[in-house]
Amino acid sequence: xxxxxxxxxxxxxxxxxxxxxxxxxxxxxxxxxxxxxxxxxxxxxxxxxxxxxxxxxxxxxxxxxxxxxxxxxxxxxxxxxxxxxxxxxxxxxxxxxxxxxxxxxxxxxxxxxxxxxxxxxxxxxxxxxxxxxxxxxxxxxxxxxxxxxxxxxxxxxxxxxxxxxxxxxxxxxxxxxxxxxxxxxxxxxxxxxxxxxxxxxxxxxxxxxxxxxxxxxxxxxxxxxxxxxxxxxxxxxxxxxxxxxxxxxxxxxxxxxxxxxxxxxxxxxxxxxxxxxxxxxxxxxxxxxxxxxxxxxxxxxxxxxxxxxxxxxxxxxxxxxxxxxxxxxxxxxxxxxx
Amino acid sequence: xxxxxxxxxxxxxxxxxxxxxxxxxxxxxxxxxxxxxxxxxxxxxxxxxxxxxxxxxxxxxxxxxxxxxxxxxxxxxxxxxxxxxxxxxxxxxxxxxxxxxxxxxxxxxxxxxxxxxxxxxxxxxxxxxxxxxxxxxxxxxxxxxxxxxxxxxxxxxxxxxxxxxxxxxxxxxxxxxxxxxxxxxxxxxxxxxxxxxxxxxxxxxxxxxxxxxxxxxxxxxxxxxxxxxxxxxxxxxxxxxxxxxxxxxxxxxxxxxxxxxxxxxxxxxxxxxxxxxxxxxxxxxxxxxxxxxxxxxxxxxxxxxxxxxxxxxxxxxxxxxxx
Amino acid sequence: xxxxxxxxxxxxxxxxxxxxxxxxxxxxxxxxxxxxxxxxxxxxxxxxxxxxxxxxxxxxxxxxxxxxxxxxxxxxxxxxxxxxxxxxxxxxxxxxxxxxxxxxxxxxxxxxxxxxxxxxxxxxxxxxxxxxxxxxxxxxxxxxxxxxxxxxxxxxxxxxxxxxxxxxxxxxxxxxxxxxxxxxxxxxxxxxxxxxxxxxxxxxxxxxxxxxxxxxxxxxxxxxxxxxxxxxxxxxxxxxxxxxxxxxxxxxxxxxxxxxxxxxxxxxxxxxxxxxxxxxxxxxxxxxxxxxxxxxxxxxxxxxxx
Numbered sequence: 001x002x003x004x005x006x007x008x009x010x011x012x013x014x015x016x017x018x019x020x021x022x023x024x025x026x027x028x029x030x031x032x033x034x035x036x037x038x039x040x041x042x043x044x045x046x047x048x049x050x051x052x053x054x055x056x057x058x059x060x061x062x063x064x065x066x067x068x069x070x071x072x073x074x075x076x077x078x079x080x081x082x083x084x085x086x087x088x089x090x091x092x093x094x095x096x097x098x099x100x101x102x103x104x105x106x107x108x109x110x111x112x113x114x115x116x117x118x119x120x121x122x123x124x125x126x127x128x129x130x131x132x133x134x135x136x137x138x139x140x141x142x143x144x145x146x147x148x149x150x151x152x153x154x155x156x157x158x159x160x161x162x163x164x165x166x167x168x169x170x171x172x173x174x175x176x177x178x179x180x181x182x183x184x185x186x187x188x189x190x191x192x193x194x195x196x197x198x199x200x201x202x203x204x205x206x207x208x209x210x211x212x213x214x215x216x217x218x219x220x221x222x223x224x225x226x227x228x229x230x231x232x233x234x235x236x237x238x239x240x241x242x243x244x245x246x247x248x249x250x251x252x253x254x255x256x257x258x259x260x261x262x263x264x265x266x267x268x269x270x271x272x273x274x275x276x277x278x279x280x281x282x283x284x285x286x287x288x289x290x291x292x293x294x295x296x297x298x299x300x301x302x303x304x305x306x307x308x309x310x311x312x313x314x315x316x317x318x319x320x321x322x323x324x325x326x327x328x329x330x331x332x333x334x335x336x337x338x
Numbered sequence: 339x340x341x342x343x344x345x346x347x348x349x350x351x352x353x354x355x356x357x358x359x360x361x362x363x364x365x366x367x368x369x370x371x372x373x374x375x376x377x378x379x380x381x382x383x384x385x386x387x388x389x390x391x392x393x394x395x396x397x398x399x400x401x402x403x404x405x406x407x408x409x410x411x412x413x414x415x416x417x418x419x420x421x422x423x424x425x426x427x428x429x430x431x432x433x434x435x436x437x438x439x440x441x442x443x444x445x446x447x448x449x450x451x452x453x454x455x456x457x458x459x460x461x462x463x464x465x466x467x468x469x470x471x472x473x474x475x476x477x478x479x480x481x482x483x484x485x486x487x488x489x490x491x492x493x494x495x496x497x498x499x500x501x502x503x504x505x506x507x508x509x510x511x512x513x514x515x516x517x518x519x520x521x522x523x524x525x526x527x528x529x530x531x532x533x534x535x536x537x538x539x540x541x542x543x544x545x546x547x548x549x550x551x552x553x554x555x556x557x558x559x560x561x562x563x564x565x566x567x568x569x570x571x572x573x574x575x576x577x578x579x580x581x582x583x584x585x586x587x588x589x590x591x592x593x594x595x596x597x598x599x600x601x602x603x604x605x606x607x608x609x610x611x612x613x614x615x616x617x618x619x620x621x622x623x624x625x626x627x628x629x630x631x632x633x634x635x636x637x638x639x640x641x642x643x644x645x646x647x648x649x650x651x652x653x654x655x656x657x658x659x660x661x
Numbered sequence: 662x663x664x665x666x667x668x669x670x671x672x673x674x675x676x677x678x679x680x681x682x683x684x685x686x687x688x689x690x691x692x693x694x695x696x697x698x699x700x701x702x703x704x705x706x707x708x709x710x711x712x713x714x715x716x717x718x719x720x721x722x723x724x725x726x727x728x729x730x731x732x733x734x735x736x737x738x739x740x741x742x743x744x745x746x747x748x749x750x751x752x753x754x755x756x757x758x759x760x761x762x763x764x765x766x767x768x769x770x771x772x773x774x775x776x777x778x779x780x781x782x783x784x785x786x787x788x789x790x791x792x793x794x795x796x797x798x799x800x801x802x803x804x805x806x807x808x809x810x811x812x813x814x815x816x817x818x819x820x821x822x823x824x825x826x827x828x829x830x831x832x833x834x835x836x837x838x839x840x841x842x843x844x845x846x847x848x849x850x851x852x853x854x855x856x857x858x859x860x861x862x863x864x865x866x867x868x869x870x871x872x873x874x875x876x877x878x879x880x881x882x883x884x885x886x887x888x889x890x891x892x893x894x895x896x897x898x899x900x901x902x903x904x905x906x907x908x909x910x911x912x913x914x915x916x917x918x919x920x921x922x923x924x925x926x927x928x929x930x931x932x933x934x935x936x937x938x939x940x941x942x943x944x945x946x947x948x949x950x951x952x953x954x955x956x957x958x959x960x961x962x963x964x965x966x967x
Contacts, residue, residue: 017688017691017692042525042526042527043496043525150613164614164615166614167614194388194389194552194615195388195552195554195593195596195597196388196592196593196596196611196615197388197614197615198596198598199595199596199598199608199610199611200610200611202598203608203610221525221526222598222600223526223600224597224598224599224600224604225598226600227598227599227600227601227602227604228598228604247602247603248602248603250602251600251601251602252602261527262526262527263600264530265526265527265529265530266526266530266555266600267529267530267533267555267556267558267559268555268559269554269555269558269582269597269599275534276530276533276534276559277530277531277534278527278528278529278530278531278532278534279527282495283495401862403858403861403862427864430862430863430864431864434862434863435858435859435862437855437858437859438855439855442854442855442856443855443856443858443859444856444859445856445860445874445877445878446856446878447877447878448877449681456860456863456865456873457863457864460863460864460865460866460869461863461864488679488680488681489680489681490681490685493681503859506859506863507863510863
């Protein structure tokens, strides 16, 4: 079955005062139908930029897309017109952001904002007429009910500031899912929320996804959140995907040295205390990134070739891919086409 | 019996919150509503809680950055709220705080050198070469190099900024360090390094730590003793390992089960609490957790506030289930 | 040999200690260079300052600055000897416009500095103290701000009597409230920052916090406002001169010159035009420069690409 989203060799640059930052250096990503994929990485690795690139929300200067394809059901999103992109953005591919307060307009009620979104997306099919306001209002209440906001008929008349963080995030999720998108991109959706509220939102997302079958791209720095919601994980470092595998594979058999370092940095919570190690060194300067593999200056197992050549994505077994020279074997399995 | 370095007794802090210009009634935000705990020299105590729990306010009242409404705080035997202004100055040197946001805890217009030197200039009136040597020493203690000394904060990474904050706090040789979410703004890989560093620093300098965090994993990793706060009160307190492996208060249980653990097959089981955290201006009657408690017994939870029940191992739980 | 060594040591020390500051300065210039409008502003302002400085050496008829009268030379159009023509009593307009630059600079600087001298301390005190002190200061400021600037200046000059000195007093009074507002707002915002809390926790006194922490962080918005205000202050002074209550003839103040020149339009257009152009160029220059500086010094535009 063809994946619903495929990113091939995406390269993006940014103009900054200090020079040109090479933020995405050939990103490969695949999201299947009804699949939940977690994109994990630390600050500055480029995960948010990837998400914005998919929706073509990057500010084109100073950003520049150098090369690559973003295939949505086979159609390259980077090549279609602005008009066609508008039809897809928010409808077929929806996004939920980190801070719900800045993404809700404070001077309009929740009802007005939901109705706006519903009516805007309602004429997606050429045959369908634009939804009328009354119908949209009713649907909006249904949406709030679906995201488990109590007394939706009353609460819908409130303004965003009257809602708590968790409630606002539910509204954003309702907005995103209102048009039954094929893909939901969630960028750190629970980072700004309290732990108990985060648990509620994660459960909500899981239930909604199970029920409606959206494909989900969850972006987070928190491996715990990703593990809870996603069946597959892609690990990102300095603009590259370094490992791509299923969740159990990641935790049971992490291959890339960065992934192992990341897992080793996690403070164990369930069992008795174990020593956590950080990863030595600092994030690379994206303006003059390290040659070859971008992780090599911090890698305990770096070889000479790592400095010279960037490793390709190598298939290991059963859907486990890693981008590291350690796994290049003369009798290796098929390497992904770059 | 050794006396604790820090002893907090029945601390309360109410912030007045006027609802309108003409209303008579004064509403209070009861940020801290009767908190008591002790920390012994060389140990780490963690205060954990979500927003509205009051943990940050507790820290600021202890440092007298905010004045308390009621209660007492004893530091090294002396009552902090009864000493003169001069003695407060002396106490200030013995207690220091590391802030949450490394990006705003340093004056953007001051170089690293100036920021670290400031306490020395104010209190010890150091100058010139002597000052320079002390600052260099402090920076070395926190693992920063000479080249960082004349940089501005925006040229440093989050982890480095946090270390500058620590160097500044250590300059007056404090006995107690209050750490307010020291790693929240840092990446996972840097977090572990910083926490390990703080632990080795504690052993080297015999420091006492009061850790404040909403991140249970951080608290579990660093603290010997923990207090779980909810809406201004400590609902459970005890040895960290014991509390986390067998929590007794329903809120603690829900909190622990809510933490998403990064593991291959995370359990589906989560104790989900209903609704949002109540506002601190409108604290529920009786046990303040009763509006969300999954194991509420009955009307007693709505009417009477539970008092702390003490177990033999030092654990304290405030819940009507335990009497 | 020893001397050279010590010089290089001092330079090295200066370099390491000021490395970051030098980098900031070069970054500021670089950003300015990349905005054509700001560059124009910078050039115009530099031109203004240059002329003001070397004015006395540029003029061709120094005696025409004040009181000289050459009736035979009156109302001559622009020529080789009088590039801007002559006025109604035969004075060389070119020389007067040049000297007017110096005068305008003096007027602008005095107004701005007096306004800052009153406004900035009041703003910091209001912002940091809060409570009733803040209320009192801000309400008084509001009262001053509620009257349109020029009208207020006219009223004050009306009370004090015409003349350049009184005009400057009046304009300083019009200008100081703007600084109070700006600084008070910035102080309020800064007060909540962690580093102020940190300063208190290490035992810094209120005074130290104000001078050492708050004031340095206010300089950016103050510089931006001051550079835009220079142009406006000069314009307002010219307005007062034009109306007749500011600089009095025979002072070579641009506004006063336009005032006299107005009566000779349109036949003897050069009398009003050249001083007018001078005002235009000056005010435009300061406005463009101020805009450019605001874009640079605004912290939002720093660094982050995310």
